[in-house]
Amino acid sequence: MKIKSVRTRVFEWNGKVVPPAANFCTNAADLLYERGDSMGSFRFHGWLVCEVETEDGSIGLGNAALAPRVVKAAIDQYYAPMLIGEDPFDTEYLWQKMYRKTHAWSRKGIGMTAISAIDIALWDLMGKEVGRPVFKLLGGRTKDKIRCYASKLYGQPLDALRAEAQSYVDQGFDAVKMRFGWGPKDGPAGMRKNLELVATVRDVIGPDRDLMCECYMGWTFEYARRMLPKLEAYDIRWLEEPVIADDIEGYTELRKLGHVPISGGEHEFTLAGFQQLLDRRALDVIQYDTNRVGGISAARKINALAEAYQIPVIPHAGQMHNYHLTMASTASPMAEFFPVHEVEVGNELFYYLFKGEPQPDNGFLQLDDHKPGLGIELSHEHIGAFDVIE
Numbered sequence: 001m002k003i004k005s006v007r008t009r010v011f012e013w014n015g016k017v018v019p020p021a022a023n024f025c026t027n028a029a030d031l032l033y034e035r036g037d038s039m040g041s042f043r044f045h046g047w048l049v050c051e052v053e054t055e056d057g058s059i060g061l062g063n064a065a066l067a068p069r070v071v072k073a074a075i076d077q078y079y080a081p082m083l084i085g086e087d088p089f090d091t092e093y094l095w096q097k098m099y100r101k102t103h104a105w106s107r108k109g110i111g112m113t114a115i116s117a118i119d120i121a122l123w124d125l126m127g128k129e130v131g132r133p134v135f136k137l138l139g140g141r142t143k144d145k146i147r148c149y150a151s152k153l154y155g156q157p158l159d160a161l162r163a164e165a166q167s168y169v170d171q172g173f174d175a176v177k178m179r180f181g182w183g184p185k186d187g188p189a190g191m192r193k194n195l196e197l198v199a200t201v202r203d204v205i206g207p208d209r210d211l212m213c214e215c216y217m218g219w220t221f222e223y224a225r226r227m228l229p230k231l232e233a234y235d236i237r238w239l240e241e242p243v244i245a246d247d248i249e250g251y252t253e254l255r256k257l258g259h260v261p262i263s264g265g266e267h268e269f270t271l272a273g274f275q276q277l278l279d280r281r282a283l284d285v286i287q288y289d290t291n292r293v294g295g296i297s298a299a300r301k302i303n304a305l306a307e308a309y310q311i312p313v314i315p316h317a318g319q320m321h322n323y324h325l326t327m328a329s330t331a332s333p334m335a336e337f338f339p340v341h342e343v344e345v346g347n348e349l350f351y352y353l354f355k356g357e358p359q360p361d362n363g364f365l366q367l368d369d370h371k372p373g374l375g376i377e378l379s380h381e382h383i384g385a386f387d388v389i390e
């Protein structure tokens with residue numbers, strides 16, 4: 001069986017968007033002097049879909065959300081020609097071929113995101129060819145069902161935050177993730193407002209549910225060091241990406257302080273990247289995203305490394321490419337879940353674009369033992385709300 005074609009399309013949302021509230025979520029651009037839209041690098045209103053087709057007409061579906069138009073160009077110009085005529089089951093060879101032939105620019109960022117989308121498509125294709133779900137190709141079921149946490153709770157007026165947190169409790173979630181709204185530029189008053197957000201959510205969910213807090217790289221080392229002791233009282237499961245992804249030493253030092261566990265990795269790439277993070281004892285929780293890190297071929301190696309280091313892997317974002325790895329690894333105790341709602345930052349766009357994603361039941365997700373591949377397909381329900389770039 002040989003690969004006949006690689007098709008890429010970008011689906012850009014042109015439908016209704018809910019504007020984010022003020023102090024919605026800190027992010028890496030907050031430190032800049034310039035005004036303008038500091039949320040610009042934060043939105044995911046476009047998605048890349050990559051379809052790898054074999055001579056027998058089978059199609060594997062991959063996807064990526066980072067810089068989709070640029071990733072599309074990278075696939076079309078560089079990676080697609082490398083795949084034509086190859087056997088899709090040679091995933092390791094093909095991954096290394098894509099990685100090594102573009103090594104000068106593909107180790108991180110755009111290139112690795114493109115490789116990820118293709119690799120996910122290859123695994124979907126393999127599953128479809130043998131009639132088994134991807135998690136069965138990765139070692140099989142390691143849990144009855146996947147515990148998941150509700151991930152939203154962006155900054156907003158406290159009564160609205162309270163109501164949203166309560167809705168997750170009512171739906172049966174026993175873990176939630178919230179976002180901070182203020183950072184270094186906002187001084188002690190901002191610190192107090194951040195703590196009010198945490199206190200509100202903790203008050204609603206009580207002491208027996210996990211609470212995670214997201215900085216999205218919007219803090220500095222110094223700011224995080226001051227915040228950590230103040231957060232200790234709220235028994236936080238982890239503080240996420242307190243500093244930019246390149247500040248590995250910052251992660252290590254914050255972790256050493258021992259106030260609150262530190263998580264990260266959604267902006268890191270490949271096995272080599274995670275080896276550095278783990279060697280430097282930078283993380284308490286690993287959060288790669290399969291559609292950035294190098295696809296399923298890279299993510300499963302990171303799972304093995306994490307197992308050796310005994311560090312849990314709780315991938316960034318829900319979504320099927322991550323769920324299959326979580327199901328197949330004892331290193332993964334839980335998954336993230338983005339509640340479905342109107343399009344806001346775009347985390348929720350996956351649901352508008354694909355169908356087949358499992359919905360949580362009392363805080364748990366289930367994968368079907370009999371659905372081949374990833375178990376998702378393009379949805380036509382909302383297709384009119386997308387501009388499609390071929």
Ligand SMILES: O=C(O)C(=O)C[C@@H](O)CO
Nearest residue numbers: 151214216316317345347
């Ligand atoms: O869910 C996360 O971990 C993210 O980083 C999502 C992003 O939208 C920031 O909240």
Ligand SMILES: [Mg+2]
Nearest residue numbers: 214240266316
């Ligand atoms: Mg995050």
